Amino acid sequence: MHLPTWSDVIGAHERIAPHIRRTEILTSNALDRQAGATLFFKCENLQPPGAFKVRGACNAVFGLSEERASKGVATHSSGNHALCLAYAAGRRGIPCDVVMPRTAPQAKKDAVIGYGGRITECEPSTSSREEVFAGVQAESGGDFVHPYNDPRVIAGQATCAREFLDQVRDLDLLLAPIGGGGMISGTCLTVASVAPHVRVYAAEPEQADDAMRSLRAGRIIADDAPETIADGLKVPLKELTWHFVSKHVTDILTASEQEIIDAMKLSWKRLRQVIEPSCAVPLAVILKNPETFAGKRVGVIVTGGNVDLDRLPWTKH
Amino acid sequence: MHLPTWSDVIGAHERIAPHIRRTEILTSNALDRQAGATLFFKCENLQPPGAFKVRGACNAVFGLSEERASKGVATHSSGNHALCLAYAAGRRGIPCDVVMPRTAPQAKKDAVIGYGGRITECEPSTSSREEVFAGVQAESGGDFVHPYNDPRVIAGQATCAREFLDQVRDLDLLLAPIGGGGMISGTCLTVASVAPHVRVYAAEPEQADDAMRSLRAGRIIADDAPETIADGLKVPLKELTWHFVSKHVTDILTASEQEIIDAMKLSWKRLRQVIEPSCAVPLAVILKNPETFAGKRVGVIVTGGNVDLDRLPWTKH
Numbered sequence: 150m151h152l153p154t155w156s157d158v159i160g161a162h163e164r165i166a167p168h169i170r171r172t173e174i175l176t177s178n179a180l181d182r183q184a185g186a187t188l189f190f191k192c193e194n195l196q197p198p199g200a201f202k203v204r205g206a207c208n209a210v211f212g213l214s215e216e217r218a219s220k221g222v223a224t225h226s227s228g229n230h231a232l233c234l235a236y237a238a239g240r241r242g243i244p245c246d247v248v249m250p251r252t253a254p255q256a257k258k259d260a261v262i263g264y265g266g267r268i269t270e271c272e273p274s275t276s277s278r279e280e281v282f283a284g285v286q287a288e289s290g291g292d293f294v295h296p297y298n299d300p301r302v303i304a305g306q307a308t309c310a311r312e313f314l315d316q317v318r319d320l321d322l323l324l325a326p327i328g329g330g331g332m333i334s335g336t337c338l339t340v341a342s343v344a345p346h347v348r349v350y351a352a353e354p355e356q357a358d359d360a361m362r363s364l365r366a367g368r369i370i371a372d373d374a375p376e377t378i379a380d381g382l383k384v385p386l387k388e389l390t391w392h393f394v395s396k397h398v399t400d401i402l403t404a405s406e407q408e409i410i411d412a413m414k415l416s417w418k419r420l421r422q423v424i425e426p427s428c429a430v431p432l433a434v435i436l437k438n439p440e441t442f443a444g445k446r447v448g449v450i451v452t453g454g455n456v457d458l459d460r461l462p463w464t465k466h
Numbered sequence: 467m468h469l470p471t472w473s474d475v476i477g478a479h480e481r482i483a484p485h486i487r488r489t490e491i492l493t494s495n496a497l498d499r500q501a502g503a504t505l506f507f508k509c510e511n512l513q514p515p516g517a518f519k520v521r522g523a524c525n526a527v528f529g530l531s532e533e534r535a536s537k538g539v540a541t542h543s544s545g546n547h548a549l550c551l552a553y554a555a556g557r558r559g560i561p562c563d564v565v566m567p568r569t570a571p572q573a574k575k576d577a578v579i580g581y582g583g584r585i586t587e588c589e590p591s592t593s594s595r596e597e598v599f600a601g602v603q604a605e606s607g608g609d610f611v612h613p614y615n616d617p618r619v620i621a622g623q624a625t626c627a628r629e630f631l632d633q634v635r636d637l638d639l640l641l642a643p644i645g646g647g648g649m650i651s652g653t654c655l656t657v658a659s660v661a662p663h664v665r666v667y668a669a670e671p672e673q674a675d676d677a678m679r680s681l682r683a684g685r686i687i688a689d690d691a692p693e694t695i696a697d698g699l700k701v702p703l704k705e706l707t708w709h710f711v712s713k714h715v716t717d718i719l720t721a722s723e724q725e726i727i728d729a730m731k732l733s734w735k736r737l738r739q740v741i742e743p744s745c746a747v748p749l750a751v752i753l754k755n756p757e758t759f760a761g762k763r764v765g766v767i768v769t770g771g772n773v774d775l776d777r778l779p780w781t782k783h
Binding site: 173175178179194195197199256263414417418421422423424454458459461463464 | 490492495496511512514516573580731734735738739740741771775776778780781
């Protein structure tokens, strides 16, 4: 197991700087009042391809030797990693193959194609995804960039917390959604390296709470096909992310589907940002757990903004 | 007629700085490709109360003497000026009376009340609004802050273009929606003062195109109750704004209701910003008039983000 280090994070940040946005921090007095806390939202939905995963994807793509890069890259992903890898590959001018669940939001599929990526569809389960991917990758020979269980990806995601700590002083804790654990692992890596007094919490849908159960059990528990509106958070932890989660995460808190939808709508209203259901899980758990967050300075990583605007969860369709 | 000057703008900027956000500029490669132009969007939807009108409102409120301020402020407004004036008055701790059309979006009414403002409703026509307001203001004695025909308000709005020119070099033109003309007048004032080579265009709904017809006719034409989804743009020009519009605006371009809705949805998708229908009119006219905008560096003022999320124009309700 090759663990990324702090010097990998610094190297990643330099490598990806020309390709990413140092994203803005937004605040809302109304949300602060409602939460009884001081909340800072780092808007990764404003990354060019609309999600934090551009950080890890760019670090992997631009770190490849010319020879390795010539065969392109390949991955499987529930959405944002796919389109961010396609974006990164497009900027380097190399091929990109992605395996996506057929149920992934159309907006994400369109974006992959828009960036020049090639999509192969699979069933919406981890088992189908891995099986289909093996075939695709065997054919292309592209470099496999796992959506989160890859030290290059974790080092890339870690640059987000690095910026956050630089942009907002005296944070008590950082909070991000957890699916496979790439962003949380990067956050842990940064915090453990430069701000060990800052606590790291993760937020997860009740209906895909495998990371929470893993943390309680002390070992990885993986569900094959959980169902949640937070479509970015259905994947299980893997050994690299489990390392960081088990060592550095203070707690994983969960929210129901309705709580996620309510927090999503509230974020749109108060922050005036288009954000995905997955990004609303942190706000949902903040509002649900005042004993953990009240009175604190809380940094929330808003992970992405690629939404099917025709299928908003609070409107009829 | 007391016209605001450049030194009023500088004074306003200093006065309001503690109360407003120096808003971010967003760009989108996808929108640039679609428009054939280089577009910069200044996101006034990120102002604390969600609209550029906080600039003029804060300038008026914080410019009052203690004695004048003690009686509070009063206004009539189709929405954002009302809630921004309530926000400004709330920060100074003085009363604020607003007359709003009963048809104004509920989100805007709620915000006025949330900031501590008092609402009196009128019919959705200019004549009813002015009549009801006269009664309200006679009673409170508050300082009347007109939503746009007020030199303090125009000087405040002018600070937006001042920041924009500082944030983005070499703009060829600036474009904003036009209703009563406060933002456009402020933009003209700034541009005429410090960047006279930059052209100013305005964008207006076809169904409320009184400013365009005024410019063509060489005199103010006012409609009593135009109907458009761009609810912030229904009000007519007045003598102060007509001065700036008639002297400095290169052209006023219009878009249909469907073009506005399409541009609104496109903005949400590409910029990942929650913006009002009114703010989408500029993008609609850019896409419709490539002969004017193609190849240019275009600054677009995104005016506000207070939207009823339950009544989005592209969803059933």
